[in-house]
Amino acid sequence: MTASTAMTLSAYNSDSEQRTKASLARLQQLVADDLKRVDALILEKVKNGIPLIHDLTRHIIASGGKRLRPSLTLIAAQLCGYTGSRHIPLAACVEFIHTATLLHDDVVDNSSLRRGEPTANVVWSNKASVLVGDFLFSRSFQLMVEDGSLKVLKLLSDASATIAQGEVMQLSTANNVATNLEEYLAVIDAKTATLFAAACAIGAVVSEQGEKAEENLYHFGRDFGIAFQLVDDVLDYSASEASLGKTVGDDFRDGKVTLPIILAMEKASESERQFWKRTLEDQEQQEGDFEKALELMQRYGTLKASVEQAVAYGESAKNRLKDFPASAAKEALIDAVDFCIMRAF
Amino acid sequence: MTASTAMTLSAYNSDSEQRTKASLARLQQLVADDLKRVDALILEKVKNGIPLIHDLTRHIIASGGKRLRPSLTLIAAQLCGYTGSRHIPLAACVEFIHTATLLHDDVVDNSSLRRGEPTANVVWSNKASVLVGDFLFSRSFQLMVEDGSLKVLKLLSDASATIAQGEVMQLSTANNVATNLEEYLAVIDAKTATLFAAACAIGAVVSEQGEKAEENLYHFGRDFGIAFQLVDDVLDYSASEASLGKTVGDDFRDGKVTLPIILAMEKASESERQFWKRTLEDQEQQEGDFEKALELMQRYGTLKASVEQAVAYGESAKNRLKDFPASAAKEALIDAVDFCIMRAF
Numbered sequence: 001m002t003a004s005t006a007m008t009l010s011a012y013n014s015d016s017e018q019r020t021k022a023s024l025a026r027l028q029q030l031v032a033d034d035l036k037r038v039d040a041l042i043l044e045k046v047k048n049g050i051p052l053i054h055d056l057t058r059h060i061i062a063s064g065g066k067r068l069r070p071s072l073t074l075i076a077a078q079l080c081g082y083t084g085s086r087h088i089p090l091a092a093c094v095e096f097i098h099t100a101t102l103l104h105d106d107v108v109d110n111s112s113l114r115r116g117e118p119t120a121n122v123v124w125s126n127k128a129s130v131l132v133g134d135f136l137f138s139r140s141f142q143l144m145v146e147d148g149s150l151k152v153l154k155l156l157s158d159a160s161a162t163i164a165q166g167e168v169m170q171l172s173t174a175n176n177v178a179t180n181l182e183e184y185l186a187v188i189d190a191k192t193a194t195l196f197a198a199a200c201a202i203g204a205v206v207s208e209q210g211e212k213a214e215e216n217l218y219h220f221g222r223d224f225g226i227a228f229q230l231v232d233d234v235l236d237y238s239a240s241e242a243s244l245g246k247t248v249g250d251d252f253r254d255g256k257v258t259l260p261i262i263l264a265m266e267k268a269s270e271s272e273r274q275f276w277k278r279t280l281e282d283q284e285q286q287e288g289d290f291e292k293a294l295e296l297m298q299r300y301g302t303l304k305a306s307v308e309q310a311v312a313y314g315e316s317a318k319n320r321l322k323d324f325p326a327s328a329a330k331e332a333l334i335d336a337v338d339f340c341i342m343r344a345f
Numbered sequence: 346m347t348a349s350t351a352m353t354l355s356a357y358n359s360d361s362e363q364r365t366k367a368s369l370a371r372l373q374q375l376v377a378d379d380l381k382r383v384d385a386l387i388l389e390k391v392k393n394g395i396p397l398i399h400d401l402t403r404h405i406i407a408s409g410g411k412r413l414r415p416s417l418t419l420i421a422a423q424l425c426g427y428t429g430s431r432h433i434p435l436a437a438c439v440e441f442i443h444t445a446t447l448l449h450d451d452v453v454d455n456s457s458l459r460r461g462e463p464t465a466n467v468v469w470s471n472k473a474s475v476l477v478g479d480f481l482f483s484r485s486f487q488l489m490v491e492d493g494s495l496k497v498l499k500l501l502s503d504a505s506a507t508i509a510q511g512e513v514m515q516l517s518t519a520n521n522v523a524t525n526l527e528e529y530l531a532v533i534d535a536k537t538a539t540l541f542a543a544a545c546a547i548g549a550v551v552s553e554q555g556e557k558a559e560e561n562l563y564h565f566g567r568d569f570g571i572a573f574q575l576v577d578d579v580l581d582y583s584a585s586e587a588s589l590g591k592t593v594g595d596d597f598r599d600g601k602v603t604l605p606i607i608l609a610m611e612k613a614s615e616s617e618r619q620f621w622k623r624t625l626e627d628q629e630q631q632e633g634d635f636e637k638a639l640e641l642m643q644r645y646g647t648l649k650a651s652v653e654q655a656v657a658y659g660e661s662a663k664n665r666l667k668d669f670p671a672s673a674a675k676e677a678l679i680d681a682v683d684f685c686i687m688r689a690f
Contacts, residue, residue, distance in 0.1 A: 048510060050510060050513050050514055050517065051517070052513055052516065052517055053510070053513055104475050104476070104479060107471075107472075107475055108472045108475055108476060126452075126471075127452075127453045127516055128513070128516060130449050130452055130453055130475055131449070131453060131509055131512045131513045131516060132509075132513060134449060134482070134505070134508075134509040134512070135506060135509035135510060135513060137479075137482065137505075137509075138502055138505035138506035138508075138509055139506055141486055141498070141502035141505065141506075142499075142502045142503060142506055144498075144502075145495060145498045145499045145502050148495060150490060150493060150495075153486070153489075153490045153498065154487075154490045157483055157486035157487045157489075157490050158487060160479070160482075160483035160486070161480060161483035161484050161486075161487055163479075163483075164476055164477075164479040164480035164482075164483055165393060165395060165398070165480060167476045167479070168395050168397050168398055168473070168476045168477060168480060169395055171397065171472055171473060171476060172395065172396070172397055
């Protein structure tokens with residue numbers, strides 16, 4: 001931990017209550033009208049006389065997600081002073097790709113709960129989730145083609161390929177306690193950060209702000225995405241189920257090797273290594289194992305160290321905004337990064 | 346059946362043995378060099394340091410499919426006198442989308458055998474099939490973006506969305522013996538014909554032959570695709586497993602309501618309706634049911650009537666080629682249609 005992240009961390013700790021409440025509100029307020037148009041467009045674009053597609057999309061859209069990714073496209077366009085309307089369908093494209101990924105993710109992970117609601121594969125079937133995911137994915141590309149920007153098409157086809165690669169990588173490295181920091185970061189970069197990056201960069205593309213702005217927003221989104229996923233992975237060990245909207249301990253039960261475990265493995269005694277191997281690699285878990293895992297993470301401070309990594313990525317993200325003039329949109333983006341990290345406190 | 350399709354049908358019957366042997370050979374010979382370049386490109390584009398993606402794609406590519414769809418792009422480009430090289434990556438795009446669809450299809454259908462080989466979901470897992478399918482799909486769009494034609498992007502994003510819609514439709518109407526001809530045609534049009542259509546039209550697009558040629562090749566592909574699927578559905582009741590490369594009777598066991606059944610339902614007595622309802626809708630099948638189904642199809646001539654429909658679509662397809670000057674490529678396309686129909690004899 002550097003001196004500056006330590007300082008930032010203590011600043012977060014000092015007024016966490018207040019900041020947690022404040023921070024996403026500004027972003028949500030600024031994009032509220034645009035987001036309504038995005039939602040209306042999404043529901044219009046899935047009306048095709050096939051009830052299953054409409055019902056399933058509605059289920060996901062209505063299940064109370066934060067809609068962070070499309071909001072990033074909308075607020076990034078505002079940051080760049082955009083006054084047109086191309087950001088609306090393109091934000092819908094981002095949400096379509098994200099939703100398709102969630103649908104396929106839940107099938108692959110055999111999940112039953114997301115954002116506190118039963119997942120689509122439980123309500124309908126794995127078959128429906130696979131096929132409706134494919135449909136939403138294709139629909140997204142149709143919308144991009146209508147918009148006509150090859151730059152946007154490149155951003156989102158690259159992001160989609162990277163997401164799929166990240167998921168396959170995760171499949172290959174799952175339950176492997178030898179996973180190192182570099183491999184872990186490669187997976188969360190691919191699975192989460194790339195779509196954050198593309199979502200933000202699209203705001204600069206539609207505004208025709210030039211390559212420097214696109215690049216800055218791309219890297220803002222990417223560092224933000226990594227910070228976001230780092231915190232998500234910490235929350236899987238520390239959040240209350242109500243605030244997380246999914247089952248706490250899922251990652252542990254599934255044997256996912258995330259940063260708090262990688263750091264605990266680095267410091268583990270031989271018997272502790274055997275514990276991680278038994279529970280995560282061999283998937284032989286018994287009563288009290290989750291509590292034992294938590295205790296080891298506390299002992300070695302690995303949850304805190306993981307949050308510190310998130311803080312560093314968050315700072316790097318915010319630093320990417322320095323060339324943009326002061327605006328409500330800029331403040332909202334900074335707040336969003338802070339909010340994402342504050343969730344861990 | 347019109348007089349002309351009856352005539353064509355009898356012509357098919359008269360020299361079926363010879364025509365079956367001859368017909369795909371000409372196409373395969375004309376595209377052989379190009380297809381090698383397509384295969385090399387496909388394998389290059391899935392090399393990304395993730396063995397699972399490479400292995401699984403190789404498994405499908407190497408499993409001896411006819412490669413009809415990418416060949417259609419290649420031969421259509423030849424038909425239009427194309428001398429460039431854009432058709433190579435775009436044929437790879439068509440094959441990527443087709444392969445992604447197969448991977449997801451096998452998961453949805455719980456298939457275990459395709460083209461006489463174990464399916465990828467059996468060799469690897471459903472998870473791998475879902476994710477690698479997503480990757481190939483994204484990779485296809487990346488390649489299209491590199492090519493840079495919004496027309497191609499529109500053709501293949503429309504085709505992908507339509508395929509997914511067709512699959513979902515089929516999910517909604519599966520095991521419903523009240524399915525009518527119109528609904529059945531809508532499903533095979535979406536599931537099969539649209540990609541044939543796009544594959545052919547791309548040949549005209551890269552050759553810059555104008556809208557009329559694009560339209561003719563699009564409709565050639567579409568009618569060809571419908572004929573192809575009609576025959577495929579007949580073969581599920583009449584082929585030997587060796588020649589079909591999948592398990593005969595799969596459609597019956599899965600309760601898929603294809604044309605031979607729709608036509609048999611139209612003529613069914615009350616007890617026969619109960620038979621179809623029990624076996625396909627209620628999925629209560631017992632020893633001898635498949636043989637009974639075959640007997641009813643023979644009694645009402647529904648396999649023959651289905652082939653006649655295929656012949657009519659095949660004639661319509663060939664008619665779309667009349668404005669193109671005589672060439673080896675044109676003969677090869679006509680042969681390909683004939684070959685597809687001859688499989689039924």
